[in-house]
Amino acid sequence: MTLVNTNFEPRLAHRRRIGWFFAFACASMVVLAVFVLGVLLISVADQGWRWLSLDFLDNFPSRLNPEKAGVKSALFGTLWLIGLTAAVSVPIGMAAAIYLHEYAAKGKLTRFIELNIANLAGVPSIVYGILGLAVFIRLCGLGRSVLAGALTLSLLILPVIIIASREALAAVPDSIRLAAFGLGATRWQTVRSHVLPAAIPGMMTGVILALSRALGEAAPLIMIGALTFITFVPEGPLDTFTAMPIQIYNWIDEPDLIFQELAGAGILVLLGMLLPMNAVAVGIRAWHQRRKAWS
Amino acid sequence: MQDLLRTSKRLTASVVAIAAVTFMTGSAFGQTKLSGTVKLDGSSTVAPITMAAAEMFMGEQPRVRVTVGISGTGGGFKKFLDEKADLRTDISDASRVIKGKEIERAKKLGIEFIEIPIGIDGIAVMVHPSNAFANFLTVDELKRIWSPGSSITNWSQVRKGFPDVPMKLYGPGTDSGTFDYFTKAICGKEKASRSDYTASESDNVLVRGIAGNKGSLGYFGYSYYQANQDKLKLVAIDNNNGTPVTPSLDIIRGGTYKPLSRPMFLYVNKTAYTRPEVKAFLKYFLDNAKAIVEHPRVNYVALSDELYSIGRHRLNTGQVGSAMSAAGDNTAKLQEVFSKF
Known part of the structure; x- marks a missing residue:
């Protein structure tokens, strides 16, 4: 009894002060982050809002008449790019995650593969651009096409999709699998009818966040030679293209002030595409939290 | 009567439509449209x-x-x-x-x-607008400033009488044709340049750097200078012959802005x-x-x-x-x- 009590000094006020200080420090970091984001958004909106109109979406970029310039070629290029990227990366990424988590034996090889996928997620995007240039454009002969761009972006986001999907699968409690096996279900039946329905919302969240990352990428596209000045919309996957981030970058580089404002408007359009995607991801997660089958 | 009017209206409409179609196809096939x-x-x-x-x-x-x-x-x-x-x-x-x-x-x-x-195109050499002493620079002075391994870090080292102001240098990156041309014209050898300067492929970054630094000195294409005249001070170039030349479109056209055209x-x-x-x-x-x-x-x-x-x-x-x-x-x-x- 005495041993325990001798060294104990309550100093309750002091400890509470430390706790309060820590909470204050964390809260001020939140305020700082939101403040910086707010300043950024306001300055962009201030520059670009007056150019935002349906014409801005429907006009091609113009160097001679910037008053009538728009983002049509870049907007359609980006839509093509994201559509093709999703079509390639989502099935491959989800299938890889399902195999790694549900089927593969938990051996050294699986661990090695997973470790490498995690490493690939950290590789700078320009490296994927160089890879895309060498493999898709030169080796496969796809040219500087929107398909080559989409395949490059697919490589870029595959590790992210696999990791996110694996985590969603790992969050499904083993008791569900064991119960299904216990009732005589095969592995395929277990995965299809029990694990996937529970994991799909989490997987979708990861997929959408990965796709929004691809949406904002410029470096790998510049590397594979997406064009700067283009005034037509891709008509097929093998057409040349430009994308929103490249159009924005190109405008920011122009000397006249009006192009800086156009760049601001372009950023607003890009944000206008990103925010709904992220909102869908958040929405799916919220919906999933409510109807979770376990807990 | 009403019916007649309506038919005639319809007739006129179709005539107009046919005329429009002929006109459009006419313009499409009249001149050779390339693809x-x-x-x-x-x-x-x-x-x-x-x-x-x-x-x-x-x-x-x-x-x-x-x-x-x-x-x-x-x-x-x-x-x-x-x-x-x-x-x-x-x-x-x-x-x-x-x-x-x-x-x-x-x-x-x-x-x-x-x-x-x-x-x-001319290459413009520019300093901060508050810089009152560098009205012109000779090619030799530019060479001493920009040569590989140059030890000039202060304006007082450039010319006697220049004040003690630390120098901050801005220029295009090594993939740029402007860089190739400037180094050849000033330092005598393509790509021969000191490397401890702020390099950017984006001319707007250079504009911001030169306009934001009291001791700045930088170069890029003249047309970019024109778009940013109010933020920068243009420096005349003396081709080592005692007559400094301030570039303008007319001067560049005349061929006397040497050696930076x-x-x-x-x-x-x-x-x-x-x-x-x-x-x-x-x-x-x-x-x-x-x-x-x-x-x-x-x-x-x-x-x-x-x-x-x-x-x-x-x-x-x-x-x-x-x-x-x-x-x-x-x-x-x-x-x-x-x-x-």
């Missing part, structure tokens, strides 16, 4: 010219797709001289003459090219030039060259009509190779004109 793609890439200095040309040309030939990339003069030649024929660009934008190495590569790949001069070129793949859309684009360009090059949104110095017709002649007669290094029919005239630069 196809013309691919350009290269210098960021030349790009405003070719982008403007592309835009104006596509106004007349909406079914031709002209694309312009910006990879720097060197990067543009890499795409112009790609190993794979289907990845090659048709025309390369260049803010310097093609290099010996690039000519060799073209020979090795069996690519024949036609060189046409399209305009002149440079010609700009298009390099045309000869095989690509057999395609009608490429031919039409270049014909349009050369016929309207002055309007394009000196368009207020482009703002470079156009060449004389004579030089443009030399370009036209070179294209039509298929004179391959670089006029600036090889000898040929009217290359003498070209060399004479460009020897000033």
Whole structure:
């Protein structure tokens, strides 16, 4: 009894002060982050809002008449790019995650593969651009096409999709699998009818966040030679293209002030595409939290 | 009566519709509408010219797709001289003459090219607007400042009488044709430059740097200076002869802004030039060259009509190779004109 009590000094006020200080420090970091984001958004909106109109979406970029310039070629290029990227990366990424988590034996090889996928997620995007240039454009002969761009972006986001999907699968409690096996279900039946329905919302969240990352990428596209000045919309996957981030970058580089404002408007359009995607991801997660089958 | 009126109205409407259709098809088939793609890439200095040309040309030939990339003069030649024929660009934008190495590569790949001069650009040297002492700099002083391994870090080291102000340097990156030209003209050897300066491929970054630093000194294309005149102070250049020259469009046109004026070129793949859309684009360009090059949104110095017709002649007669290094029919005239630069 005495041993325990001798060294104990309550100093309750002091400890509470430390706790309060820590909470204050964390809260001020939140305020700082939101403040910086707010300043950024306001300055962009201030520059670009007056150019935002349906014409801005429907006009091609113009160097001679910037008053009538728009983002049509870049907007359609980006839509093509994201559509093709999703079509390639989502099935491959989800299938890889399902195999790694549900089927593969938990051996050294699986661990090695997973470790490498995690490493690939950290590789700078320009490296994927160089890879895309060498493999898709030169080796496969796809040219500087929107398909080559989409395949490059697919490589870029595959590790992210696999990791996110694996985590969603790992969050499904083993008791569900064991119960299904216990009732005589095969592995395929277990995965299809029990694990996937529970994991799909989490997987979708990861997929959408990965796709929004691809949406904002410029470096790998510049590397594979997406064009700067283009005034037509891709008509097929093998057409040349430009994308929103490249159009924005190109405008920011122009000397006249009006192009800086156009760049601001372009950023607003890009944000206008990103925010709904992220909102869908958040929405799916919220919906999933409510109807979770376990807990 | 009412019925009659209605029918006559309908009649008029159909007549108008038929007339409209005939008119539209007439305009579509009346003049030859071309299609196809013309691919350009290269210098960021030349790009405003070719982008403007592309835009104006596509106004007349909406079914031709002209694309312009910006990879720097060197990067543009890499795409112009790609190993794979289907990845090659048709025309390369260049803010310097093609290099010996690039000519060799073209020979090795069996690519024949036609060189046409399209305009002149000056390189502006600028300081912070509050800088009251550096009104002009001699080429020797610039050389001492920019040479590789230069130890100048303060304005007082440049000239006797300059105040004790730390110097901050800004310039384009190593992929830029402006960098190649400046280093050759000032330091005597291409790419010979000190490396401890703020380098950026984006001229706007350089504008911000020079305008934001009291002891700044930097250089980039004159047309960019024009768009940012209020933020920068232009420095006159003394070509070591005691008469400093402040560049302006007229001065650059006159050829007295030495040694920092440079010609700009298009390099045309000869095989690509057999395609009608490429031919039409270049014909349009050369016929309207002055309007394009000196368009207020482009703002470079156009060449004389004579030089443009030399370009036209070179294209039509298929004179391959670089006029600036090889000898040929009217290359003498070209060399004479460009020897000033």
